[in-house]
Amino acid sequence: MIIELGHFALVLAFALALVQFVLPLMGTRLGDPRLMAVANPVTLVGFALVAVSFAALTSAYIQSDFSVVNVWENSHSAKPMLYKVTGVWGNHEGSMLLWVLILSLFGAMVALFGRNLPDTLRSNVLSIQGLVGAAFLLFILVTSNPFTRLSPAPLEGRDLNPVLQDIGLAIHPPLLYLGYVGFSVCFSFAVAALIEGRIDAAWARWVRPWTLAAWLFLTGGIAMGSYWAYYELGWGGWWFWDPVENASFLPWLSGTALLHSAIVMEKRSALKIWTLLLAILTFSLSLLGTFLVRSGVLTSVHAFATDPSRGVFILMLLILFIGGSLALFALRASSLTQGGLFHPVSREGSLVLNNLFLTTATATVLLGTLYPLLVEAVTGEKISVGAPFFNLTFIPLIVPLLIAVPFGPLLAWKRGDVYAVSQRLFAAFGGALLVALLGYFLIDGTGVLAAFGMGLAAWLMLGALTDLALKAGIGNVSLSVAWRRFRGLPRSVFGTALAHFGLGVTVLGIAAVTSLDIERVMVMRPGDTMSVAGYTLKFDTIAPQRGPNFTEDRAHFTYMDAAARVQGEIISSKRLYTARQMPTTEAGISTIWFSQLYVSIGDATSDGGIVVRVWWKPMVLLIWLGGVVMMGGGVVSLLDRRLRVGAPARRKEKAAPAGVAAR
Amino acid sequence: MKKLAAISALWLALAVPALAVQPSEILADPALEQRARNLSAGLRCMVCQNQSIDDSDAELARDLRVLVRERLVAGETDEEVLDYVVSRYGEFVLLKPRFSIQNAALWGAPVALLLLGGVFLFSRAGRPQKANSLRLSEEEEQRLKEILGRADKDPS
Numbered sequence: 001m002i003i004e005l006g007h008f009a010l011v012l013a014f015a016l017a018l019v020q021f022v023l024p025l026m027g028t029r030l031g032d033p034r035l036m037a038v039a040n041p042v043t044l045v046g047f048a049l050v051a052v053s054f055a056a057l058t059s060a061y062i063q064s065d066f067s068v069v070n071v072w073e074n075s076h077s078a079k080p081m082l083y084k085v086t087g088v089w090g091n092h093e094g095s096m097l098l099w100v101l102i103l104s105l106f107g108a109m110v111a112l113f114g115r116n117l118p119d120t121l122r123s124n125v126l127s128i129q130g131l132v133g134a135a136f137l138l139f140i141l142v143t144s145n146p147f148t149r150l151s152p153a154p155l156e157g158r159d160l161n162p163v164l165q166d167i168g169l170a171i172h173p174p175l176l177y178l179g180y181v182g183f184s185v186c187f188s189f190a191v192a193a194l195i196e197g198r199i200d201a202a203w204a205r206w207v208r209p210w211t212l213a214a215w216l217f218l219t220g221g222i223a224m225g226s227y228w229a230y231y232e233l234g235w236g237g238w239w240f241w242d243p244v245e246n247a248s249f250l251p252w253l254s255g256t257a258l259l260h261s262a263i264v265m266e267k268r269s270a271l272k273i274w275t276l277l278l279a280i281l282t283f284s285l286s287l288l289g290t291f292l293v294r295s296g297v298l299t300s301v302h303a304f305a306t307d308p309s310r311g312v313f314i315l316m317l318l319i320l321f322i323g324g325s326l327a328l329f330a331l332r333a334s335s336l337t338q339g340g341l342f343h344p345v346s347r348e349g350s351l352v353l354n355n356l357f358l359t360t361a362t363a364t365v366l367l368g369t370l371y372p373l374l375v376e377a378v379t380g381e382k383i384s385v386g387a388p389f390f391n392l393t394f395i396p397l398i399v400p401l402l403i404a405v406p407f408g409p410l411l412a413w414k415r416g417d418v419y420a421v422s423q424r425l426f427a428a429f430g431g432a433l434l435v436a437l438l439g440y441f442l443i444d445g446t447g448v449l450a451a452f453g454m455g456l457a458a459w460l461m462l463g464a465l466t467d468l469a470l471k472a473g474i475g476n477v478s479l480s481v482a483w484r485r486f487r488g489l490p491r492s493v494f495g496t497a498l499a500h501f502g503l504g505v506t507v508l509g510i511a512a513v514t515s516l517d518i519e520r521v522m523v524m525r526p527g528d529t530m531s532v533a534g535y536t537l538k539f540d541t542i543a544p545q546r547g548p549n550f551t552e553d554r555a556h557f558t559y560m561d562a563a564a565r566v567q568g569e570i571i572s573s574k575r576l577y578t579a580r581q582m583p584t585t586e587a588g589i590s591t592i593w594f595s596q597l598y599v600s601i602g603d604a605t606s607d608g609g610i611v612v613r614v615w616w617k618p619m620v621l622l623i624w625l626g627g628v629v630m631m632g633g634g635v636v637s638l639l640d641r642r643l644r645v646g647a648p649a650r651r652k653e654k655a656a657p658a659g660v661a662a663r
Numbered sequence: 664m665k666k667l668a669a670i671s672a673l674w675l676a677l678a679v680p681a682l683a684v685q686p687s688e689i690l691a692d693p694a695l696e697q698r699a700r701n702l703s704a705g706l707r708c709m710v711c712q713n714q715s716i717d718d719s720d721a722e723l724a725r726d727l728r729v730l731v732r733e734r735l736v737a738g739e740t741d742e743e744v745l746d747y748v749v750s751r752y753g754e755f756v757l758l759k760p761r762f763s764i765q766n767a768a769l770w771g772a773p774v775a776l777l778l779l780g781g782v783f784l785f786s787r788a789g790r791p792q793k794a795n796s797l798r799l800s801e802e803e804e805q806r807l808k809e810i811l812g813r814a815d816k817d818p819s
Contacts, residue, residue, distance in 0.1 A: 116810075118803075202803075202807070235718050237718065240713065240714075241713075242712075242713045243713065344784075344785075352784060356777070356780045356781065356784065357777075359776075359780070360773060360776045360777045360780060363772065363773075363776050364772065364773040364776070367768075367769060367772050368769065371760075371766075371768075371769045375765065375766075379765070381753075381754070381755075381765075382753070382754075382755040383754050383755055383757070383760050383765075383766070384707045384713075384754075384755055384756070384757060384758050384760065385758075385760055385769065386705075386707060386713060386715065386758025386759065387704075387715070387758060388704075388705050388758050388759030389758070389759050389760060389769075392759070393770075393773045397773060397777070521684055521685070521686050521689065522686050523686050602685075611685060611686060
């Protein structure tokens with residue numbers, strides 16, 4: 001009964017999404033406020049209906065209701081409760097439902113927080129959100145219905161893919177989707193602007209918080225996914241340039257470009273058309289990512305052709321949204337006027353440079369991801385484009401951009417002075433050079449490239465600090481004045497500095513781990529020791545154990561420092577998930593500051609030992625911590641007063657304590 | 664998430680998992696072993712989804728790793744080893760596509776895009792732009808003033 005309610009709610013939500021698309025749009029065309037007023041309530045009720053539907057599916061998972069095909073295929077009664085719940089989106093149908101839930105959540109947020117938007121703009125934005133929602137709801141109902149029943153109901157389910165039975169599944173997909181789908185709001189704003197045929201700095205200000213929110217969720221989602229793959233797959237890699245990873249990285253790259261071009265538009269009223277185009281492209285890449293992951297086209301063009309129903313449907317959606325919005329853009333963009341003059345050497349100019357490199361990098365990754373498909377479709381030959389290609393093209397494209405990052409925030413608007421800025425960055429440059437030289441001469445095994453990477457990381461971090469110091473006037477005014485100025489800096493300045501600092505942290509982690517990691521592979525018997533990175537690792541015991549829905553061989557290790565003092569223990573195991581008869585490796589990881597000792601066990605050998613693979617991963621945690629710092633930058637920027645202007649009710653609450661603190 | 668699913672689907676296909684490079688495979692000569700590792704990282708495991716033979720646990724990947732090492736021990740250069748592997752498995756096996764006519768668009772695109780974009784921006788920078796002719800309507804000006812006025816009074 002609950003299942004049928006959920007199914008019914010989903011059908012109703014589809015019908016309401018159509019209403020949400022048609023009526024407000026008609027209202028803005030006809031200038032009828034009554035039709036426009038429909039947008040808000042319909043959006044909110046639509047969200048409630050999708051939420052009911054999602055709750056219904058979740059309840060089926062919690063109760064292990066195997067009369068639902070989707071639950072039977074992806075759950076098991078012995079599965080821990082956490083994985084029963086996260087299993088809701090650990091499959092195609094459920095994850096699409098999560099996608100639509102988040103889409104309608106964003107729509108509802110626009111309806112709730114967008115009261116200060118002009119009525120026509122809000123109506124048009126919600127109308128476009130409605131169209132996206134209707135299309136995806138139809139997709140779910142027609143090709144991927146999670147509420148299909150099965151009769152007679154089986155006694156036991158087929159269990160969730162063991163690799164997905166991890167806390168990562170609880171965090172990674174929701175964060176990623178919050179990012180992907182968050183860009184739909186930017187897209188709707190862009191299309192609404194095109195429909196209205198006008199766009200101004202206020203538009204940029206309204207779009208910016210949504211861009212920031214989507215970007216910071218996507219940053220978190222990608223970082224989390226990378227860490228998950230790192231510890232779960234058991235071979236210590238953290239980025240594989242896999243097409244599926246690229247699918248999430250593409251909207252991140254263009255979303256980062258959008259974030260920066262929107263600043264120019266807001267502050268200087270320039271780059272309007274470009275910003276619109278980026279907003280459209282970013283969501284298009286999110287849709288493309290969904291398509292690439294969901295249609296099976298990545299494995300082969302032929303796999304796509306054998307089961308085309310879903311793929312063709314998504315392809316139609318892509319054509320509708322990407323083609324439609326770009327056509328609208330081509331028709332309308334010329335009617336929008338450009339504004340804001342600036343010299344090439346200026347803050348605007350540096351942000352244009354940022355966009356040039358980021359979009360080229362986006363195009364490169366996109367082409368590399370799709371090229372095998374293109375070649376196969378045209379010539380029938382199969383080729384591969386893997387990590388070596390991306391490393392060879394992406395890194396040279398991104399390094400000049402990273403070098404330029406500290407200059408950007410220091411350049412003046414309209415017309416800047418590179419020479420003066422270089423002088424101000426002298427200390428940061430000296431510090432970076434020192435780090436590179438120290439890294440090169442003091443750490444064993446650093447090559448020129450690794451030293452350069454460390455120097456670049458220091459350059460980014462020191463550059464971000466220099467920006468804050470200069471804006472506070474440290475060195476020019478007394479410390480107490482500088483402190484007061486520092487406290488008074490807009491939050492967006494802190495956000496920028498924090499995000500750029502985080503980028504440096506990530507670069508440091510990448511530089512250290514790619515050049516200095518140590519790998520050992522050997523056969524060990526209980527009692528054996530091996531040494532790695534100054535530690536001695538001792539293999540104590542291995543014993544079979546039972547978990548709730550798996551059996552495992554647990555190997556117990558201890559590691560000691562050079563003076564033979566025990567520093568900690570590591571447990572690494574090999575599991576067999578009984579329902580699917582599927583083996584997994586559970587790597588044992590011990591964190592020492594920012595570095596990690598990573599132990600993964602393999603097969604038993606005929607002479608009674610097991611194969612043990614050990615990695616020393618220096619500074620590896622910085623890769624993801626940098627992502628967290630970047631997210632922090634996004635959050636701080638989001639709290640900037642400027643973005644709350646026009647949201648008076650909320651501002652008053654928060655302004656009071658801030659005012660007290662200022663005194 | 665999907666990649667994990669794909670990789671685990673591969674696990675399913677192979678009943679007996681083993682770790683990637685096995686101790687028994689490692690060559691005694693560290694320089695030769697390093698070359699083998701570098702080559703392996705650029706060769707695709709044919710039965711996996713986007714995994715190099717260096718990372719893969721598949722039986723076929725293991726055979727290919729051993730093959731690469733045998734060829735290296737026999738004294739072949741890196742290019743000769745790659746040519747041999749390609750002659751057996753086709754270009755699909757190379758994770759780094761060759762610089763050929765077929766792949767010209769792939770390798771050329773990043774440079775071409777950057778240059779075109781750069782030239783476009785450079786040529787525009789010299790040209791005077793039209794001044795901002797888009798104005799807010801009366802009503803919007805009023806509303807903006809109202810909003811900004813309220814912001815100015817903010818105690819913080």
